[in-house]
Amino acid sequence: MIRTVAGLTALTFAALAVPPVTAADEETGFTPFTGYAAASEFSVVPRQGELVFFPCSQCHEFMEPDATIRELMSPHEVEFKHGQGRFWCYACHKLDNREQLVAVNGEPVSFDDSHLVCGGCHGLRHKDWAFGAHGKRQTSWTEDRVIYNCTHCHDAHDPVIKPREPMAGPGVRTGLERVAPERHEKPKVWQRRDSQEQKHEQ
Amino acid sequence: MSNDSQKAGDKFDQARRGFLEKLGKAAAGAGAASALPAPAWGGASFLEAFGDMFNKQYKKMTRKEIDAALSRIRRRALRQYGVEIDCDDTPPQENVVFGYAINISTCQGYRDCVHACVKENNLGRDSQVEYIRVLEMDQGTRNLEEADHYYDPDTVPVEGKYYLPVQCMQCDDPPCVKACPVEATWMEPDGIVVIDYDWCIGCRYCMAACPYWARHFNWSQPKLPPEEINTKTHYLGNRPRPRGVVEKCHFCIQRTREGGQPACMEACPTGARVFGNLLDPDSEIRYILENKTVFRLKEDLGTEPKLWYYTD
Known part of the structure; x- marks a missing residue:
């Protein structure tokens, strides 16, 4: 089962990669993702240094890798909203090396390149991000593009952005009163259609 | 203009300036004689206090006159707010026309942009002028x-709602520029529509001409807490404005240039x-314009806005 998934994603990655695909690494047998053909060059803000528990080997060096699905304990109490419970840790984290993530085709990925893991499923979004239609630039608008990683904004375990309190709205000019915008409540197209049909029946 | 009449004009300018300086010194002298601490206008000379009124339009000023105006702005800020600001007039870059795109699928209506803009551009804290308005509409x-x-x-x-930030669209065929009777507003080579605050007469025709409600009028001298003043300013951008002039978004000219x-x-x-x-064909904005679903606000008016909205 896992193999078919890996095979499929390897296909998608091959389709996305630059046409003269870089040769597969002899040791690992993985074809590295080298970016999109026409995307302007960019570098990604490193993420690894911002991780609280990094390096993970501090603890995990002394622990046996355990892939069984179990209740998570501190300090890794996470609720997997991402995928609505379909994933377990090792969909993204590498079982035998906790300092790395794992792409959907099994390729090991550094935390700094975590976008490759996200892009394995969210391909179109990843493409938009690489070309600049999604995501955020760090500084400047000029040629040197430094962009934030997916995980700078999205919590990988719960990626939906939470609603937040808005900043204060504009003040009302002295002497004026705030007027609620006029709402011309009209029936929607389908509601109008329904009432017309009723008329016909009558 | 012929060389002779140019020279004559310069001579007149020099004479005028000399007269104003003398007048100022005389007044200051009179002040000293009657043991007043400083002239009523607070300046060292008459020219210092009222020099901005005799500025030419920015585009017609010589380098020397611009430098004088810039240093006058700096001294005025020091007098008024006790803050040393840095005011320059960085020219536009070659082969650059600025454009903006806003993703309305991503915009959450936080209004962080509005408040960052107020701080960056030294907008009056009491005047309720904000360059950006975030509109909330039904999906x-x-x-x-x-x-x-x-x-x-x-x-x-x-x-069930979505958010659409509206600000100056920096139109490529700007109706506000056409409406201005004194050419106090114009489009720069990099596409930014700017205002010369010293040349603006405050008639507000441009505000009536703008279909986006993007221009704002300073009914009073903008009140700025000295500690919140952004000291990096531009002559055509965020320098402290006087009362009675129109202002608007200038794509943060002091930063973007x-x-x-x-x-x-x-x-x-x-x-x-x-x-x-x-x-730049490789820029992010060009990718968006060529590959995403984009629209412009009130495009049918033919003002060619350089601010696009797009969706995922």
């Missing part, structure tokens, strides 16, 4: 008459704002 509609920019729920985004991001883009936590060079 599936784009009726600006039903849009609300005073929205104030506990959390945004509200279910030096390669920086506009303050609203920097402040946006969602990354919904994309700013860049429309002439």
